[in-house]
Amino acid sequence: QKEVEQDPGPLSVPEGAIVSLNCTYSNSAFQYFMWYRQYSRKGPELLMYTYSSGNKEDGRFTAQVDKSSKYISLFIRDSQPSDSATYLCAMKTWAGGGADGLTFGKGTHLIIQP
Amino acid sequence: NAGVTQTPKFQVLKTGQSMTLQCAQDMNHNSMYWYRQDPGMGLRLIYYSASEGTTDKGEVPNGYNVSRLNKREFSLRLESAAPSQTSVYFCASSDPGYTEAFFGQGTRLTVV
Numbered sequence: 001q002k003e004v005e006q007d008p009g010p011l012s013v014p015e016g017a018i019v020s021l022n023c024t025y026s027n028s029a030f031q032y033f034m035w036y037r038q039y040s041r042k043g044p045e046l047l048m049y050t051y052s053s054g055n056k057e058d059g060r061f062t063a064q065v066d067k068s069s070k071y072i073s074l075f076i077r078d079s080q081p082s083d084s085a086t087y088l089c090a091m092k093t094w095a096g097g098g099a100d101g102l103t104f105g106k107g108t109h110l111i112i113q114p
Numbered sequence: 115n116a117g118v119t120q121t122p123k124f125q126v127l128k129t130g131q132s133m134t135l136q137c138a139q140d141m142n143h144n145s146m147y148w149y150r151q152d153p154g155m156g157l158r159l160i161y162y163s164a165s166e167g168t169t170d171k172g173e174v175p176n177g178y179n180v181s182r183l184n185k186r187e188f189s190l191r192l193e194s195a196a197p198s199q200t201s202v203y204f205c206a207s208s209d210p211g212y213t214e215a216f217f218g219q220g221t222r223l224t225v226v
Contacts, residue, residue, distance in 0.1 A: 006156075008154065032213055034213070034214075041219075041220070041222075042219055042220070043118070043204050043206075043217030043218050043219050043220055044157070044204075044215075044217050045216075045217065046214045046215075049213065049214070088156070088157065092213065095213055096210055096211055096212060096213060097145075097210050097213070098143070098144075098145040098207075098208025098209055098210050098212060098213070098214070098215060099145065099147055099162075099206055099208045099213075099214075099215035100145065100162070100164070100208075100210075102213075102215060104156050104157040105156060106154065106155065106156035107156055107157075
């Protein structure tokens with residue numbers, strides 16, 4: 001079993017819908033959780049970063065962590081065609097250290113239909 | 115405001131040929147990384163360098179070598195390319211005080 005599981009999709013939804021993207025993990029030591037967004041033929045870029053459990057909101061994006069269930073989610077409200085991309089979850093057990101020890105999910109390919 | 119720059123962007127190699135992928139960052143980061151990204155496999159770490167003069171193996175180092183030329187540059191070399199090395203290669207850098215990795219735009223390599 002991989003440490004981080006993520007459904008690769010594709011996930012196709014109509015414009016304006018609420019999107020839910022999810023990852024599960026097995027290592028209970030993970031404490032720092034990130035979502036990266038990767039447009040086609042581009043490198044990943046950091047979208048959201050959260051620590052521990054609870055919600056974090058940034059505009060149309062909300063990151064949610066449920067450490068008891070080892071489950072993280074990214075919600076996108078009022079989805080736009082420009083949100084079409086691959087979303088990778090990533091996590092690590094300690095803060096700082098850059099990308100050292102960062103474990104990535106495989107990414108979910110999201111398509112927002114106009 | 116270049117960030118992480120990779121060259122070349124595309125490359126086709128024949129089996130057995132060698133090549134070096136170049137990466138440079140202008141953010142004064144200490145740490146640099148090479149990943150490969152394959153369909154269904156996600157991002158996998160090949161090698162990383164915590165600082166100038168040091169390199170360490172990641173999850174999939176076989177068939178690759180790296181050189182941390184200076185603080186800015188980190189190169190990845192394929193000595194004898196194999197079709198299994200067909201992939202998209204990403205270089206990344208990070209500052210040890212943070213948890214974010216900054217990625218380049220990738221090199222699409224095809225080995226025939």
